[in-house]
Amino acid sequence: MNGQVRQLQEALRSVHYVAEEGLATVLYLSQRLRRPLLLEGPAGVGKTALAKALAEVRSVNLIRLQCYEGLDASQALYDWDYPKQLLMARTAFTHGDVDQTALYSERFLIERPLLRALRERPAPVLLVDEVDRADEEFEAMLLEILSDFQITIPELGTFRAEEPPSVVLTSNRTRDLSDALRRRCLYFWVDYPSPEQEAAIISLHVPQMAPHLARQIARSVRRLRKLSLLKPPGLAESIDFARALCELGAQELDETVTRLTVGCLLKTQEDAALVQERGLNLIWNA
Amino acid sequence: MERLTAEEFGYLTAGVVNQVTHFGAWLRTYGFQTGISETLTAMAAMTQLDIERMDQVCCAFRSIYSRTPAQWHMFPRLFERYFLHKEPRLEQRHRLQPEEGGGSDIVRREHAPWMQTVQGTLAGRHPEDGERYALRADGQVLQDVLQVTRSAVRALVAPPSRRAWMRGNERIDMRRTIRLAMRRAGEPMTLQWRTRRPDKPRVLLILDISGSMKPYAPFFTALAWSFTRVRVRTQIFLFSTRLLRVTALVSRHAVNGIPYDHLPGLKGGTRIGTALKELMDRHGGLLNRHTCVIIASDGFDAEPPLQLHSAMRDLAARVGRVVWINPLLAEPDYQPTASGMSAALPYVDAFVDVHDVASWRKAVSSGALHAPSNGDVHAAATGAVPAASTGALQAAGP
Structure with a gap:
């Protein structure tokens, strides 16, 4: 079993995703046990990226459902193509042969992401992104899908996935998710990576960067995270910062380069002011 | 009790089942909500893993049994304790961080005031003594505060009455009407009207963290945290000077504690007027008629009253509602006669006592946070304090 976890780790690495052993193990288990994986953690640590990487590793489609307040069944599950149905009904009426069952057939069914994920072959990766932003009613609606991988359409019957999709849910904890949802999932708290891991990730994404510079960026970003900024820099910010340095042809971090590129790391005025106050050497002298 | 070891995994299947079953029950004593389904999942996970590798088993069990970050971080220690016989170690004692403004403990104790508050006597104890955190939510009341805040927000975002919608100059929304008619064979049974999308309310919570407010800081931090856990646009500000x-800081760290050095520039003293002016200058985009500003302060201000007076006048003109919560209102002999408080009161829509869960509940149920519908009639009806119109003061607390 170790071998398979390691293989998965390697495969993820080949698509530029560095997963620690714990995450790889849980991901492996979620595939084997066919359980959805709920990822929580600070913004920008690679929760969404994991689903994308998994889809790439498995060479299947990624179906993404971005949650937001007010998301409902007709946008997430399925809807009927009413204009087409009306046209069909009127045409049939003039010929005098209205077939009601034909109006509610596959022909007029609009698949939304969840239904599409259940019906698509090979089974895709379904990413339910930022599920905490959706309403509680929507969360309750997800339960049937997550536990039985089926959707009931009253006019057509129940659709059950022949091959269940790999489901990844992410949450930024803007509100607490229900226990019912949590107990259907495997849970993983994705934290910021260690400086070594982060340097490896930066090197993977920006291969032209010198290793010592990648390590320096990882250390400086770690320092910034310890400051409890309003928006601590995530991995995406580290990679952006590294790319910016490469674009500017910087061979090493110094005060001038840091001042010019600090906007890649700090995204609010308050954070910028705080770091200026503490001194930019916090970043370039790490 | 027999404990599970890596060697036993291969030979004692019944023992393994027994151990894992008991492990779930044992976890319940630590607040984990484990049931049969978790135990079954744990068994299934073990069939997929190398059971000689306890770190892998721990990792798998952790993802199965944990449901919150707190449980996630606690789990490895519990796992070790149960399966690997590792008892908890005493944590290293941390040196207390020096407080801002310097000064030794001895000096502080000499000046330690006698402080009588509604929460009891804090005799001979300086509020800054021995504290590592500027803000740390009172863990005992978090859930209760959250519950009350939820009901406050529900009332805040409740849709206006039907009369408010129908003013007689509505126009039919043809696109939506026809779209809806499609479901009914093209018959427009229900007309859809063009309506303005209701603006969502916003809450600005402005907390005074000067020394005089220290005794109430844990509760107000819990209150601030609770606003970050409900569905309303909230911004939280701290002020002293x-x-x-x-x-974001409160949302992430209020429960564990926010150290002083993470709040730069907040020095001793209170300048309410300056802080409010800064709010209007730098965060003016947050202020509109749908904004409810809640100021939590005892009103002791170091600036000339005129400064606060003009700041409050400008703020009240820009936002829908200004609520001032003052924990001292519940003190038997308290009168808001401090210059700052007197300067602010004419522009405050509700002036309430909030210092604990009960008083917060009372303030919410009195409707102090609701946007005024017609003047301040609701306040008059509910007993919340229409400070601006009547000048009368009334504590929502006991």
């Missing part, structure tokens, strides 16, 4: 936006 200047203003600092801390919404």
Whole structure:
């Protein structure tokens, strides 16, 4: 079993995703046990990226459902193509042969992401992104899908996935998710990576960067995270910062380069002011 | 009790089942909500893993049994304790961080005031003694505060009455009407009207963290945290001598504690007027008629009253509602006669006592946070304090 976890780790690495052993193990288990994986953690640590990487590793489609307040069944599950149905009904009426069952057939069914994920072959990766932003009613609606991988359409019957999709849910904890949802999932708290891991990730994404510079960026970003900024820099910010340095042809971090590129790391005025106050050497002298 | 070891995994299947079953029950004593389904999942996970590798088993069990970050971080220690016989170790004692403004403990004790508050006597104890955190939510009341805040927000975002919608100059929304008619064979049974999308309310919570408010800091931190856990646009600010936006900080760290050095520039003293002016200058986009500003302060201000007076006048003109919560209102002999408080009161829509869960509940049920519908009639009806119109003061607390 170790071998398979390691293989998965390697495969993820080949698509530029560095997963620690714990995450790889849980991901492996979620595939084997066919359980959805709920990822929580600070913004920008690679929760969404994991689903994308998994889809790439498995060479299947990624179906993404971005949650937001007010998301409902007709946008997430399925809807009927009413204009087409009306046209069909009127045409049939003039010929005098209205077939009601034909109006509610596959022909007029609009698949939304969840239904599409259940019906698509090979089974895709379904990413339910930022599920905490959706309403509680929507969360309750997800339960049937997550536990039985089926959707009931009253006019057509129940659709059950022949091959269940790999489901990844992410949450930024803007509100607490229900226990019912949590107990259907495997849970993983994705934290910021260690400086070594982060340097490896930066090197993977920006291969032209010198290793010592990648390590320096990882250390400086770690320092910034310890400051409890309003928006601590995530991995995406580290990679952006590294790319910016490469674009500017910087061979090493110094005060001038840091001042010019600090906007890649700090995204609010308050954070910028705080770091200026503490001194930019916090970043370039790490 | 027999404990599971890596060697036993291969030979004692019944023992393994027994151990894992008991492990779930044991976890329940630590607040984990484990049931049969978790136990079954754990068994299934073991069939997929190398059971000689306890770290892998721990990792798998952790993802199965944990449901919150707190449980996630606690789990490895519990796993070790149960399966690997490792008892908890005493944590290293941390040196207390020096407080801002310097000064030794001895000096502080000499000046330690006698402080009588509604929460009891804090005799001979300086509020800054021995504290590592500027803000740390009172863990005992978090859930209760959250519950009350939820009901406050529900009332805040409740849709206006039907009369408010129908003013007689509505136009039919043809696109939506026809779209809806499609479901009914093209018959427009229900007309859809063009309506303005209701603006969502916004809450600005502005907390005074000067020394005089220290005794109430744990509760107000819990209150601020609770606003970050409900569905309303909230921004949280701290002020003493200047203003600092801390919404994300409170959301992430209020429960564990926010150390002083993470709140730069907040020095001793209170300048309410300056802080409010800073709010209007730098965060003016947050202020509109749908904004409810809640100021939590005892009103002791170091600036000339005129400064606060003009700041409050400008603020009240820009926002829908200004609520001032003052924990001292519940003190038997308290009168809001401090110059700052007197300067602010004419522009405050509701002036309430909030210092604990009960008083917060009372303030919410009195409707102090609701946007005024017609003047301040609701306040008059509910007993919340229409400070601006009548000048009368009334504590929502006991």
